[in-house]
Amino acid sequence: MSLENFVRSVGRRGLDLVGTLGRSLIFLILSLFYGITPPFKIRRLIEQIKFIGVKSLIIVIITAVFTGMVLGLQGYYTLSKFGSQGLLGSAVALSIIRELGPVLTALMVTGRAGSSITAEIGIMQMTEQIKALDMMAVNPVKYVVSPKILAGIISLPILTAIFDLVGIGGGYLVGVKMLGVSEGAYFGEMVHAVEWVDVYGGFVKSIAFGLIVSWICCFIGYFARPTTEGVAEATTNAVVISSVSILVMDYVLTSLLL
Amino acid sequence: MITVENVIKTYDGLKALDDVSAxxxxxxxxxxxxxxxxxxxxxxxxxxxxxMPTSGRILFGxxxxxxxxxxxxxxxxxxMGMLFQGGALFNSLSVYENIAFPLREHAKLAEATIRTMVKMKLELVGLRGMEKLMPSQLSGGMMKRVALARSLIMDPQxxxxxxxxxxxxxxxxxxxxxxxxxxxxxxxxxxxxxxxxxxxxxxxxxxxxxxxxxxxxxxxxxxxxxxxxxxxxxxxxxxxxxxxxxxxxxxxxxxxxxxxx
Missing domain, CATH: 3.40.50.300 (P-loop containing nucleotide triphosphate hydrolases)
Structure with missing residues (x-):
């Protein structure tokens, strides 16, 4: 490939990317606007919270228990090298509340609900259901997309709170019940070590991740090519791009909130 | 009723409609x-x-x-009512809810009224009694008839x-x-x-x-x-x-x- 062609293709891809980013931002702004202006689609919102939130509960709880348990195990091993097993509670709580809770919850929701959001919207586009809504004078973005994005923003903080609680419980199980750290030390140190800013930071992260997951998955599904391959590709892209964005955003937010 | 005047539509430089009037x-x-x-x-x-066409006018009334x-x-x-090629029924809604959908979106009606109207349209397409079925349980022809009932529910012109x-x-x-x-x-x-x-x-x-x-x-x-x-x-x-x-x-x-x- 000649240099000229190379530059040209880089330029074209660059322009495409900027165009897509711009469109996705307009898409997000419109969805949020439709979401918070009447007539409200309360039923649709509750359905979506049930789908994104309630149905993700089991997988989030399982992930949280084992994350907490492995943190208990690893933390005990590391801390006992310095003879400070008593700090186990703080170590587990801080890692989960600041970092692992929001990130792992968001990744699990992406895998479980995000992929199916993309597939659902992509198939609605493919089978002309989106056009049918438009023809019935129902705004498809307001009806299909807005409730999903709002549900993501509402569900993620709650799921994260549950993750945090269950994770700390998992650490307690391993640290206190199995390895014999004193219960008073586990919870006592935790109360001292965890500050309001830690909880607040985790909360902000979980809202941001909820927005990112539902936004990316809805956008990619809505503009998927209306073919079988198009929807399949869109679903993969949605999961990959959401997951990477969560990790990138996690770094950005951590550095801002620290 | 509808007049199409000199409509041209191009996609990426290709003419899909070339000066159509009707x-x-x-x-x-x-x-x-x-x-x-x-x-x-x-x-x-x-x-x-x-x-939207690239150029031309489309008059509806x-x-x-x-x-x-x-x-x-x-x-x-x-x-307007529109019957799509594949029916475009909402998979997650029953036949009844599909047909009632435009009514629920645009009119505040009592459930009894909605039920009567849905039954009337289903009778029109010869499928009364199928209200509870889901779209996945219907044959291609039946799906189109349900979709037709849905497109007629607002009594389009x-x-x-x-x-x-x-x-x-x-x-x-x-x-x-x-x-x-x-x-x-x-x-x-x-x-x-x-x-x-x-x-x-x-x-x-x-x-x-x-x-x-x-x-x-x-x-x-x-x-x-x-x-x-x-x-x-x-x-x-x-x-x-x-x-x-x-x-x-x-x-x-x-x-x-x-x-x-």
């Missing part, structure tokens, strides 16, 4: 005929405002569809049909044709049918428009079309593989193409 009269069934890629579905999308704002377009759409008989067995196709005719005769619904089914078109049409590569090549009553001397129209009607419409879609000469490569 009139769709009130209370009549007009069939837009054409092969795949002739631009007939594109024309339907321009008329309904799902897409008094209002120009191409100039309307979203809100005004939505008001106009309440007077115009109903658009996108390939209503394609993919159906002859009996189901006949049922759909009969429904289109009956609805037109009893309710006076203006009907615009996009199709490549000649038999069905001759059976139901008051007027036929034939599109060929984005251009209108014929317009008239069934008798006009049958007695035409235009070779392209005759080839299309008789379904002959050879004729003025070429078999090969390549514009390059075959031998030249092989020799150069």
């Amino acid at each position: 009139r769709f009269e009130r209370g009549k069934i007009t069939v837009i005929l054409g092969g795949s890629g002739s631009g007939k579905t594109t024309l339907l999308r321009q008329i309904t405002g799902l897409e 008094e209002s120009d569809v191409t100039q309307l704002r979203k809100k005004e377009l939505f008001e106009l759409r309440k007077k 115009v109903v658009f049909y996108d390939e209503p008989t394609s993919g159906l067995d002859p009996i189901s196709a006949g049922v759909i044709d009969k429904l289109i005719k009956d609805l037109n005769a009893t309710l006076g619904v203006t009907s615009v049918v996009v199709s490549h089914d000649i038999v069905s078109a001759f059976n139901i049409a008051h007027k036929i428009i034939i599109l060929y590569f984005g251009k209108k090549i014929a317009e008239g009553t069934v008798e006009d079309i049958k007695s035409t001397e235009d070779e392209r129209v005759i080839q299309f009607i008789e379904g002959r593989p050879e004729g003025p419409i070429p078999f090969s879609r390549s514009d390059k000469d075959f031998f030249e193409d092989i020799l150069i490569s």
